[in-house]
Amino acid sequence: MNFFSFKKRASIPSFAVMTGGTGGIGCEVAEILLEQGWDVLLLTRRPSKAEEQVSSGKGRFEAVFCDLTQPVDLETVSATVLQRKKPIGLLIHCAGKIQPESAGNITRVSLEEQTTINLTSPILMTSQLLPALSPNAHIVFVNSIAGVMPLQGSSVYSATKFGLRGFARSLALEFKPKTIQVSSIFLGAVDTPMLEQETTDGGSILNFVNKPLSARHVANLIVQTSAGKGREVFLPKLDGVFAHACLIMPWLLRITTPLLEKIGRIGLRRFQKHKATSNE
Template identity: 75%
Template structure:
């Protein structure tokens, strides 16, 4: 009997497998799923941190050590999930890595890490777990606006996100409509530790052209989308429209960049001021 022939009982909690659960967005997603009664398996290099951050709520939660840069780890974890003989209803690729640097400064290490975490591991894990994914399941890729709009100073990151979009689109074509669903979520900047670190490392000020998104709001949107048909979603939508326009008219991005950078610098100062205010309020408490 294959996993595809197994039918979930009405009283059996649905199983979700996710990477990146110790980050801002992933932590919120896991909490929402558990609150709704899902069983969640989280792949992370910091199981202890995940256990501390994420409340079990109504579902069962398991943090499993996995280094996404090591194919052997991916295979071992995938094999263990297959042995559970429980269909995976939701597979969310939420882990991400960005290292801002001009192309002349790219190192083999930063290239390998970004490629592995952003592109190679989602491809390998999807391939390995396909036999366990329910025919009505949903595979979700948390992507970035950098997957449709080139990001100056983060060429490797942008290349991995473009590649991830191509993989997701190709994957979706392998299944008949109404069966396994594939979605990609293209996000602008999200107010997380990753954004703060990127900013400290010299990331693009274009992240702050608009107010960074709330991790909680993004998580809610992703969980809502998991119940719908496969699709591509851009947040904010205008960024998706502008990104596609730049792909069709490459001159548009170069022409508009100076103006966007000025707006972004103002937005960055507003963001830093807001973070400082929150920090002061936390210290007083």
């Protein structure tokens, strides 16, 4: 799979710009791209940690400090990238933030942080870097099933992800066929530090209806998707089917939630047992 992707891209600029590289998925994506010969620029609040986590490959890796909650930081970094005059072949938005809380407990801080990281930053960054994209570049938005199916107890997160889907779809319409491609990856739960923190903070038990995906598996899917035409990908696929069914029939989610929560609690116990065994 990786060899095919590399060969297909041999004629385009091998420069990738990413966000969210220290959260689990991003590091795996960076390593795969480096193995394929891409030069990777990672925007992160923890450059030193990223450099420790990402193994070297054929390409060159660089981690640059950027706080996505601060639009000024993003503008500064975007301007620096533009000044390099190096065509971007791949732009990946991988950063994400979730703060579980009921609608009656939403604070201004959590609202602004989730909205800025999940929605505002990807939109601004894409707009600012469009002049640097090569004619056949690919933009990938790492989204969530919560961007298709409402997530009880995390309404702000779900709202930002619904918004990101709308932006990605609208953006794709601005480009002519066979030019810049736009893809969105809608993920269920992924075994990363973000999932562990979400669980600790009282996140949705529905995360564990299915076994959480491995970060490496997701990273491979992201790289594979970025090598083809723009599209929407749902992982697991069945989650995507169910989520769209719930959009058409809103009552479906309400009547199935008790059963899904029961299955989720069983899945959570299995996940915690597996984690405890792995840490021994």
